[in-house]
Amino acid sequence: MSLLPDPEAKTSMFKSDISLGNVLTIGAMTVALAMGWQALSSAVSEMDRKIVRVEQKADKIEGDAERLRDKVESRELATQRAVTEIQADLRYVRQSLDYLVRANGGGRVQPQ
Secondary structure, eight states: OOSSOOTTSOOOSSOOOOOHHHHHHHHHHHHHHHHHHHHHHHHHHHHHHHHHHHHHHHHHHHHHHHHHHHHHHHHHHHHHHHHHHHHHHHHHHHHHHHHHHHHTTTSOOOOO
8 A cells, every 4th residue: 555646546527727718707707797787786776766756756746636635625615615605595585585475465576
């Protein structure tokens, strides 16, 4: 038995030397990763800008909707007040006509 390594035995599956092809491959992959990262970063930035624009538009639309709701509510209140006044006026006209009919003895009221 010898303590020296057997020259016939393989010590490694791969060669341990670095070639120009290895360096070029690593460089190309690094450049490709950097370009991909930059493209992704710019796409994310563009999406952020679009999100901000959409949120601003949504806020504007929400404000417009709130103003419209307020207008509709005020117009509903005005309409309700007008209907109430018209009902009161009709009640007064009916009462007046009833009084005139009773004062005329139940007959027709003659216009003056």
